[in-house]
Amino acid sequence: MNRRKFLHQTGMAALMAGATGTCLSYAPSAVPRQKLTFGIVADVHKDLMPDASHRLEQFIQEAEERKANFIIQLGDFCMGERSNRAFMGIWESFRGPKYHVLGNHDMDKNSKKEMLDFWGMPQTYYSYDFGGYHFIVLDANFIFQDGKYIDYERANFYIPDSARTFVHPEQIDWFKADLAETRLPTLVFSHQSLWNYTWGIKNRLEIQKIMESHKEKVICCFNGHDHIDYHHHQNGIDYLEINSMSYHWTAAAYQSRDRFPKADYEQYPSLPNIAAYEAPLYAFATLDPKGILQVEGVRSQWMSPSPYTLGMPKGFAGTLATAEISDYRLSFGR
Numbered sequence: 001m002n003r004r005k006f007l008h009q010t011g012m013a014a015l016m017a018g019a020t021g022t023c024l025s026y027a028p029s030a031v032p033r034q035k036l037t038f039g040i041v042a043d044v045h046k047d048l049m050p051d052a053s054h055r056l057e058q059f060i061q062e063a064e065e066r067k068a069n070f071i072i073q074l075g076d077f078c079m080g081e082r083s084n085r086a087f088m089g090i091w092e093s094f095r096g097p098k099y100h101v102l103g104n105h106d107m108d109k110n111s112k113k114e115m116l117d118f119w120g121m122p123q124t125y126y127s128y129d130f131g132g133y134h135f136i137v138l139d140a141n142f143i144f145q146d147g148k149y150i151d152y153e154r155a156n157f158y159i160p161d162s163a164r165t166f167v168h169p170e171q172i173d174w175f176k177a178d179l180a181e182t183r184l185p186t187l188v189f190s191h192q193s194l195w196n197y198t199w200g201i202k203n204r205l206e207i208q209k210i211m212e213s214h215k216e217k218v219i220c221c222f223n224g225h226d227h228i229d230y231h232h233h234q235n236g237i238d239y240l241e242i243n244s245m246s247y248h249w250t251a252a253a254y255q256s257r258d259r260f261p262k263a264d265y266e267q268y269p270s271l272p273n274i275a276a277y278e279a280p281l282y283a284f285a286t287l288d289p290k291g292i293l294q295v296e297g298v299r300s301q302w303m304s305p306s307p308y309t310l311g312m313p314k315g316f317a318g319t320l321a322t323a324e325i326s327d328y329r330l331s332f333g334r
Helices: 052-065 082-092 112-119 169-181 204-212 262-267
Strands: 019-023 036-041 070-073 098-100 126-130 133-137 142-145 148-151 186-190 218-223 230-234 237-241 247-249 274-276 283-288 292-297 328-331
Touching (some): 036 052, 098 133, 169 204, 204 237
Parallel strands (some): 070 098, 186 218
Antiparallel strands (some): 019 126, 126 133, 230 237, 247 274, 292 328
């Protein structure tokens, strides 16, 4: 199978394709591959952003206009609060299938079970077939302490970094079996990165080895969490970091109270740390049966003042914070 990969700036329109239901286990599908387009959004952070609903509305509107086959959000979406039901109504207004990935901050006030119920999500990790492709959703929201794996729940994960962001063994065994069984080209979704050694999943190497043993199947891994726009290729696997829809978090030294109306700062105490993007960021990915994955992102600019005008160094923590999601073109096996 040809694993040659290349990237360039491009865009592509979408066509409709059929889908199977969301499931935890499945039989290999004989469905021929179709041209398939899906919308991706990450780190909307409804509970931190005054205009999150408006941002999500723009994404849903474009997903409808493009006739996207499905949409998926990569976590840190909203908490399970009654006040967020209208926000969820915007998400649910999309007329096609909708998929969720749990982010760490989604459990700031809730348990995983409460979030599953609030979102209508079947399980914290699962897989599904759609249009001749296979999709896997992972849950890396586990603490590892005293030899036990503990679910994130009601902000219990605000502990030393070394003890959090794990995929538990039962899920890894499931992932290994799931990937081995499918005969379809596969994409993997997670909130935290499966490659990033600074902010990524702590036991990511075990998962990487599983994927590398099936690299002829794995088209790409998508994640959010880091609020950066980044591509990484490693041992035959591509990893794409999808930037936040809303903002880049800044340290106290680069805070600002000049981006939003004063009343917003009273309602949203974290807002000074939020270097917001003027327009919402999101992406649309198109899978072509000819063996091409094209990702078309949105480019915006910083809501003034830019964190760089406030002195934030470029390349902070080894990455460059930008108000955009890049376009990518990746080839996969045919």
